[in-house]
Amino acid sequence: MPEPLLPHVLAFVTMLALNAYVVLGGADFGAGVWDLLARGPRKDVQREAIAHGIGPIWEANHVWIILVVVLLFTCFPAVYAYLSVALHVPLVLMLFGIVLRGSAFTFRAYDSTNSPVQKWWGRIFSIASTVTPVVLGMSVGAIVSGAIVTPPDATFTARFLTPWLSPFAIAVGGLTLAVFAFLAAVYLTVEAETHDLQEDFRRNALGAAVIVGACALATLITGRETVSKLTDTLLTHTLAIPLQIITGVAALSAIAALVTRRYRIARAAAVVPVSAIVWGWALAQFPWMVPGVHSVTSAAAPAVTQRLVAYGLAAGAVLVVPSLWVLFSVFKSDTMSAFERVDTAEYRATDTPPKERS
Amino acid sequence: MAMSLAFHIIFAVMGIGMPLLMVLAERQWLRTRQPVWLDLAKRWSKGTAILFAVGAVSGTVLSFELGLLWPTFMEYAGPIIGMPFSLEGIAFFTEAIFLGVYLYGWTKLSARAHWWAGVAVAVSGTVSGIFVVFANAWMNSPTGFTLVDGKPVALDPIAAMLNPAALPQALHMTLAAFATTGIAVAGIHAWMLRKDRSSPFHRAALAVALWIAVPASLLQIVSGDLSAKFVAKTQPVKLAALEGHFKTERGATLRIGGIPNERTRETPYAIEIPKALSFLAFADFDAEVKGLEAFPESDWPPVAVVHIAFQIMVGLGSLMALASLWVVVLWIRKRAPADSRPLLGFLALLTPAGFIAVEAGWVVTEVGRQPWIIQGVMRTADAVTPMPGLVVPFLAFTALYIFLGVIVAWLLWAQIIRTRPA
Ligand code: HDD
Ligand code: HEM
Ligand code: HEM
Numbered sequence: 001m002p003e004p005l006l007p008h009v010l011a012f013v014t015m016l017a018l019n020a021y022v023v024l025g026g027a028d029f030g031a032g033v034w035d036l037l038a039r040g041p042r043k044d045v046q047r048e049a050i051a052h053g054i055g056p057i058w059e060a061n062h063v064w065i066i067l068v069v070v071l072l073f074t075c076f077p078a079v080y081a082y083l084s085v086a087l088h089v090p091l092v093l094m095l096f097g098i099v100l101r102g103s104a105f106t107f108r109a110y111d112s113t114n115s116p117v118q119k120w121w122g123r124i125f126s127i128a129s130t131v132t133p134v135v136l137g138m139s140v141g142a143i144v145s146g147a148i149v150t151p152p153d154a155t156f157t158a159r160f161l162t163p164w165l166s167p168f169a170i171a172v173g174g175l176t177l178a179v180f181a182f183l184a185a186v187y188l189t190v191e192a193e194t195h196d197l198q199e200d201f202r203r204n205a206l207g208a209a210v211i212v213g214a215c216a217l218a219t220l221i222t223g224r225e226t227v228s229k230l231t232d233t234l235l236t237h238t239l240a241i242p243l244q245i246i247t248g249v250a251a252l253s254a255i256a257a258l259v260t261r262r263y264r265i266a267r268a269a270a271v272v273p274v275s276a277i278v279w280g281w282a283l284a285q286f287p288w289m290v291p292g293v294h295s296v297t298s299a300a301a302p303a304v305t306q307r308l309v310a311y312g313l314a315a316g317a318v319l320v321v322p323s324l325w326v327l328f329s330v331f332k333s334d335t336m337s338a339f340e341r342v343d344t345a346e347y348r349a350t351d352t353p354p355k356e357r358s
Numbered sequence: 359m360a361m362s363l364a365f366h367i368i369f370a371v372m373g374i375g376m377p378l379l380m381v382l383a384e385r386q387w388l389r390t391r392q393p394v395w396l397d398l399a400k401r402w403s404k405g406t407a408i409l410f411a412v413g414a415v416s417g418t419v420l421s422f423e424l425g426l427l428w429p430t431f432m433e434y435a436g437p438i439i440g441m442p443f444s445l446e447g448i449a450f451f452t453e454a455i456f457l458g459v460y461l462y463g464w465t466k467l468s469a470r471a472h473w474w475a476g477v478a479v480a481v482s483g484t485v486s487g488i489f490v491v492f493a494n495a496w497m498n499s500p501t502g503f504t505l506v507d508g509k510p511v512a513l514d515p516i517a518a519m520l521n522p523a524a525l526p527q528a529l530h531m532t533l534a535a536f537a538t539t540g541i542a543v544a545g546i547h548a549w550m551l552r553k554d555r556s557s558p559f560h561r562a563a564l565a566v567a568l569w570i571a572v573p574a575s576l577l578q579i580v581s582g583d584l585s586a587k588f589v590a591k592t593q594p595v596k597l598a599a600l601e602g603h604f605k606t607e608r609g610a611t612l613r614i615g616g617i618p619n620e621r622t623r624e625t626p627y628a629i630e631i632p633k634a635l636s637f638l639a640f641a642d643f644d645a646e647v648k649g650l651e652a653f654p655e656s657d658w659p660p661v662a663v664v665h666i667a668f669q670i671m672v673g674l675g676s677l678m679a680l681a682s683l684w685v686v687v688l689w690i691r692k693r694a695p696a697d698s699r700p701l702l703g704f705l706a707l708l709t710p711a712g713f714i715a716v717e718a719g720w721v722v723t724e725v726g727r728q729p730w731i732i733q734g735v736m737r738t739a740d741a742v743t744p745m746p747g748l749v750v751p752f753l754a755f756t757a758l759y760i761f762l763g764v765i766v767a768w769l770l771w772a773q774i775i776r777t778r779p780a
Contacts, residue, residue, distance in 0.1 A: 056462035059414055059454040063447070069421045070447045073432050074440025081433040084425030092751045095422055096758065099415040103762055106411035110404055110769055301437035308515050309444055316448035323455045323478075330459055330466050 006310065007075070007300035011289070013313060014071045019278045021064035023183060023271050026176075028058045030184025032101060032129020033177065034204055035122065046200060047122065050184075053191050055109060056331045060324065062102070074309055078299040079289045086148040090139045090164045097132030100124055130177065137176025141169030144281055145223070146291035168222040175215035179274055182208035186254070186270040189263040198263070205258055205266070243283070247276035360724065361752065362419050364717055365759040369413030371716055374487050374532065375539020375570065376406040377457075377480035382566050384473050394558045398566070400464075405770055406479075407461050412766055414454065419755070426751075430740060431731055434510065435496075438503055441515040442492040449486035453479055487535060488528045495523035498723065499592050500732050526588045527723075530581045533574045534719065538712025540571025541678055545709030548702040561696045568685055568695060575682040578675055583638065589726075590639035590647070593733060595657055596726040598650045601635055602665040605649040611635055615669055618661040625665070659728040667721040674708075674715040681708055 031050045038046040073080040084091065101124075108121035142148045147163035163169070185205035192198040250272030257266035287295045300306060380402040387395035421443075425432050456478040463472055501521045503510040544567035547560045554560070590597045598604070602618035602625035603611075612635040616625040636645040650658055681704050685695050695701055731738040 056458040059411065060451065060458055062414065062418070063451045063454050066418055066421055066450060067447050069425075070440070070443050073425060073436040074444055075437075077433045077436030077440075080425050080436065081429035084422070084429045084432070088426055091422055091426060095419045096754070098418055099758060099762070102411050102415035103765070106408055107765060107769060110408050301440070305437040305440060305515050308441055312441065312444045312448070316445075316451070320448060320451045320455070323452055327455045327458055330463055 004297055006303065006306045007296050010071065010075045010306055010309065011296045014068055015278065015282050017064050017067045017071065019275050021068060022278055023274055024061040025064055026133065026180040027183040027187050028054045028061055029129045029133045030180035030182070031188065032126045033181040034184055034188070036126035036130055042196060042200060045197060049188060049192055049197060051109065053188060057327060058105070060327055075301050075306060076289060076299045077301055079294050082290050082294060083143070087139050087142060087164065089160050090135045094132055094135045094139070097128045097135065101128035101132060104128065133177045133180045134173040137173035138164045138169040140176070140281065141172030143290065144285055145169065149291060149293055168219065171215060171218040171222045175212065175219055178208055178211040178215045179277065182212050183270055183274060186258070186266050190267050202258055202261065209255055243276055243280060247273045361756050361759065362416060362423055363720070365763065366413065366416040366420055367716060367720060368713055369409050369416060370487055371535045371538050372409045373413045374483050374535035376402060376409060377476060377483050378536070378570060379539065379543060379566055380406055381473065381476040381480050382569065384476060388469055388473060394562050397559060398562055403461060408766060408769055410457055412762055431736065434736065435732065438510060438515060439493045439496045439519065441519045442489040446486045446489035449482045449489060453482035453486060456482065484532060488532060491528045491531045492519050492524045495527040496521045497732050498727060499523040500735050505735070522592065523588060526585045530585050533578045533581050534712070534716050536570050536574035537578050537678060538716055540567050540574055541705070541712045542709050543567035544571050545705045548705035551696055552699065552702050552706065555696065564696050572682040572685050575678040579679050582672070582675060587639060594648045595650065595653050596659065597639060598648060599659050599661045599664040599726055600668040600722060602661065603635065603647060603649050604651055606646065606652050607649065608636065608644050608646045612638060618665045657729065659726050664722055664726045667718040667725070671715045671718040671722060674711045678708060678711055681705055
């Protein structure tokens with residue numbers, strides 16, 4: 001294998017893991033947004049549907065971000081180190097969000113007292129789910145705009161705050177949140193039990209789609225001023241046109257499927273434009289990982305490490321892919337509703353036929 | 359970082375031990391079909407769920423914090439020890455997936471498949487713990503690279519992962535996880551049994567917990583001795599600090615207790631056992647054991663901290679082993695441990711012992727390695743981030759962790775231990 005190929009493969013796999021995090025883990029955050037925004041006569045039912053939808057899977061979905069981090073520090077240690085310093089503040093904020101989101105969700109699930117305390121867990125879970133994606137998006141915005149590249153003698157504010165607080169970064173933060181919320185609402189339409197609930201989530205999904213559009217526009221406007229290269233690449237790169245056509249067609253099909261209530265199709269179609277945003281970012285920045293500082297090849301770890309990680313990933317995929325398939329086929333098939341599932345589990349817990357006690 | 363680790367390690371230890379307990383209980387249920395076992399398996403799986411979630415999020419904090427606090431270290435060490443971390447990531451994946459299947463799949467899977475999902479959780483949890491410890495062991499005995507002008511070249515990540523410290527440390531840590539969880543669970547149920555000796559639920563729980571606690575606590579002594587012999591060979595400064603041993607001597611004295619004084623270079627108030635240190639460290643009563651004075655003072659770790667932490671770990675380990683021996687004697691005499699009131703009291707007292715020993719053990723390893731972050735290669739002071747004002751996130755995370763710790767303890771108590779089915 002010619003040497004320069006491997007870093008590109010590993011960078012590709014890292015992006016793939018990030019893509020998986022966005023479409024799977026992102027939707028778990030988005031679900032928290034709908035928990036926060038639950039309104040109307042069915043708000044408790046909505047919240048329950050959300051809890052049952054993400055309960056079994058959020059931890060597995062969460063591991064994708066760990067995989068991204070581990071790949072980054074093993075294969076591109078210089079990039080990991082650079083980003084850790086430059087984005088210290090938003091990353092710490094994001095970690096707070098991740099910790100609060102995960103623990104509050106679990107505490108709520110296992111605190112069966114139905115006390116006001118439980119409401120507070122719900123509140124913490126949903127607020128953390130809303131703030132975290134914004135900060136994640138702002139960090140990405142700071143990277144892609146190249147704003148994180150600052151001279152080491154810059155002031156504290158210029159070095160650690162301004163890069164991720166630019167209008168562009170904020171727009172990307174809003175876009176991230178809107179996209180996650182959109183995905184979650186679309187997935188929830190498929191999982192909803194009743195027609196009413198489906199209608200609720202359908203309305204949410206369509207609303208989120210409008211906001212995604214607005215945020216996308218905002219990133220283009222703010223982005224044109226600060227990072228002309230981003231928009232340039234997205235308009236001129238050979239892959240850019242097909243990418244944009246696919247994105248456009250898929251986005252329109254997702255909306256059309258929602259409008260016509262074909263939820264399964266909407267779910268399949270919604271993943272495409274979201275992934276396209278991730279890959280659009282990768283393409284816009286390529287070959288740079290930190291614009292102008294570290295490229296895929298210049299930041300790569302020594303070849304031995306890359307080769308071993310590639311083997312490790314291959315072996316890991318053999319283990320993880322079938323396991324993931326089991327997880328999703330057990331919980332995301334439609335043979336039994338989430339509610340029945342949990343009810344029967346409780347039933348079985350307490351009412352198992354007692355054979356004679358000894 | 360040390361704060362996050364100290365917090366994470368509690369959950370990691372339970373994350374290794376609890377799935378095993380839960381799987382054993384479910385196996386008893388499958389065999390005997392006595393409802394008490396199912397009840398036990400369900401409660402333990404709820405406990406596992408809470409502990410795992412907090413373990414997972416605090417672990418995520420760690421994977422970022424390595425970079426947030428030690429960017430230079432990671433830039434240097436990432437390619438060398440990324441291997442165990444990558445494999446650990448795969449183990450996490452498997453664990454998180456099968457935990458989801460296990461927790462939510464009671465009625466969706468056949469009983470047998472469900473049990474195997476639990477086994478997958480237990481195995482991958484243990485394996486992930488082992489891989490992290492491999493990475494940590496590398497910091498104690500760095501291998502798998504050559505230094506040229508202060509830069510690592512000729513990397514061999516496999517050799518780095520399988521560094522000489524890896525095996526003794528991973529063995530010791532894994533046993534610690536089982537011993538700690540086993541003793542803690544046994545202690546809680548022993549305490550409940552003191553009030554209601556006949557409760558079949560607590561009797562069953564105590565029995566399973568002791569199956570794990572007893573062998574692990576007894577083996578822990580052997581494994582600890584192995585670790586100490588290893589440290590004696592590869593990190594003589596650390597050994598001298600562990601033992602509060604300042605002067606190089608043959609037939610060196612073992613000191614139990616005492617408070618090392620770096621200025622006077624003595625460890626007063628200790629119980630001294632002549633020649634025992636030489637024997638424990640090198641299996642020879644007359645072997646020479648290097649004292650701290652044989653090394654420049656700039657290479658000393660904080661001696662008192664390390665020595666006292668070591669005494670705490672060994673002391674608690676000895677108590678845990680004593681309790682285990684007691685159980686073994688009862689087993690041999692065919693008496694149920696649940697019927698011995700003094701043993702129940704002893705076990706109840708030991709509930710937190712394992713956790714304290716684990717924290718103390720990590721202080722021994724980590725502070726004992728100071729001033730090095732990578733033994734003999736990179737100093738801790740050179741690895742730290744240029745970020746100012748670190749005290750802010752430190753205090754914030756500390757407050758968050760204390761808060762979470764209290765909540766978890768309360769939930770486990772109120773929702774799982776205290777409630778009894780009607
Ligand atoms: C239940 C917990 C527990 C118990 C009872 C013991 N240990 Fe331990 N010890 C640990 C938990 C632990 C640990 C937290 O797991 C450490 C920290 C790093 C490691 O790998 O294991 C450790 C480290 C550690 C080290 C340092 C290894 C290094 O720096 O590489 C030594 C020398 C010992 N232990 C020796 C002992 C001895 C002689 C014990 C006799 C009773 C003992 N430990 C009981
Ligand atoms: C419960 C487990 C652990 C605890 C309580 C712990 C605690 C500590 C302490 C007290 C120090 C010394 C701080 C100082 O004197 O400046 C330290 C150093 C360090 N440890 Fe750990 N450690 C643990 C496990 C680990 C593991 C598993 C790793 C890596 C895989 C690790 C990585 C480091 C690093 C990089 C340092 C150097 C920076 C520092 O001094 O904090 N530690 N740790
Ligand atoms: C001190 C030694 C450590 C041990 C024994 C250990 C062990 C474990 C175990 C058993 C788990 C499974 C979660 C659970 O059951 O609670 C876990 C979770 C985790 N640990 Fe650690 N860990 C250690 C230190 C570290 C360090 C230094 C890192 C950072 C690189 C780390 C990163 C993680 C992550 C990211 C998770 C979450 C994985 C998931 O979501 O499934 N751990 N750890």
